[in-house]
Amino acid sequence: MTQPLSDVERRLAETLREVAGQTTAPAGGFERLRADLDRPGRTDRSQRPRYGRLVATAAAVALTLGGGAWAVVTLSQSNQATSADFGPADLVRVPDLTPATAPLYLLPPEGTDLSGEVRYWDEPVVDEGTGLIIGRLTVTGIHDVVLVAHLTSGPTFGEYEGSVVQIAGRELRQPDDADGTDGVWVAAEKLADGTWIEYTTTASGDVLAQAVAGTIVVDGQLQLDAEAGGLQELGRIGDLQGSQQTTLTSLADEGPPSSSRFVLTTTSYDPELGLAVAGLYGQAEQTTVDGRPGFLSRDIGPAGRMLTWATSSGHVVQLIGYMMTEDELRTFAAGLRTVDRQTWEAELAPHGPPTDG
């Protein structure tokens, strides 16, 4: 370094040196490495999950949310699946929730050539990892195919702070500080109508574990994450096996109800929370939210449950969750909409009208 270090630089360098100096290598590391190398299929890339046969389970749903819609696509790995197993027929629609023109997302147009579109360290993505295609389904067909790729050893494309990535002729933007402690947002794209699409992928080991694509309209501006302290607890889903571990949280503490985003916070790592999730999705058809009746839970697709209830403001909150294992919630979406009593009764019969809190 040619310039004297500032105080914070000096402290940082000293801190890093101290922590590194107190960090030792684990014993027996190379033996474990050898054992893993000897494991059948571990070094044979043809035996590893790759694009085209990665996806065994797929589901897509859409919810009205203000002027936009949410769509969720969940993937899980299965070595038994082949590309032939997968196609648009796997799309799961929620007909009573999805307007005919609402964007849905599905995956993937089989055989789409990923090579030449995304390169990482001068190697095409098709040799580096797995990928999927997400397109937009409209009444006239599938349009606006956008690539979301996950690289075996590299970052998911577009994870560059403030970067713009051209993929298949589409421009995707990565918001500042969008990774790390701020979450797992991958990229965002603004459509001509002002709607933003957010793409999120999560890796599990070296394969794609989950991808989520959603549109959202938040007062005309993209809201990617909550500001510090902006989390607002709207309600607590309790009374499930006597627990209070699962929280419904809004990421928007201001603005009209239609711009609120809801997150069912949970975790798969806490045994008690795991029980709470299992109870949430696996138990009664009708239960309560904060002691209010009218909270409905029903199946909507593979391993998925939808929860519905009415708010005191006359809105209907609908939350969708998918479990990849019996007690592990892997993804979720939530929407808020306003319906009249007739619609409510038509959609939720025979459960009856909501009982407002």
Place this chain on the structure above:
Amino acid sequence: MSSDGSVSFEVLEAGELNSLDDLARLYETEHLSLIRLARLVTGSRELAEESVHDAFLTVYERRATVKVPAAYLRRIVINNCHSAGRRAAVERRKLELVNGRRGAQPEFSLAPELDETWRALDILSLDQRTALVLRYHEDLTVAQIAEAMGRRPGTIKSMLSRGLQRLREEVEQ
């Protein structure tokens, strides 16, 4: 590994990672320094060990095409750290929402001033933290950091500047 403990750029020349003996030699020279690098980037011993272990597996699997194994290892370790760190951050954030924020359990002994700085690193994005570690621990140039992280030099400069600023604000509070 260089004399100061940082990761060397080129331990093996092209095509030298052909056998398990070569891998053992690479492991011997690079493993500890990569563990330290990953620990600084992720803040976690467990994530660091996992990231480095997987990186060695990957580099050996790709030995036929890897030209400079040590440099490739570093890239993979950084990428693995980011993937693992993102997962951990999401899990941590969800846990905090449910259980409230809990202080991390110290795994080592640091002077108060350094401990404060170490904890302050948690507020940075993974990109910022990685860039700072490569700059102030590995002593890489901006160009070298850009190569290691696969970013443009201008982006790295921005990460370093903003990361330092956030760190300064945090420790001065």
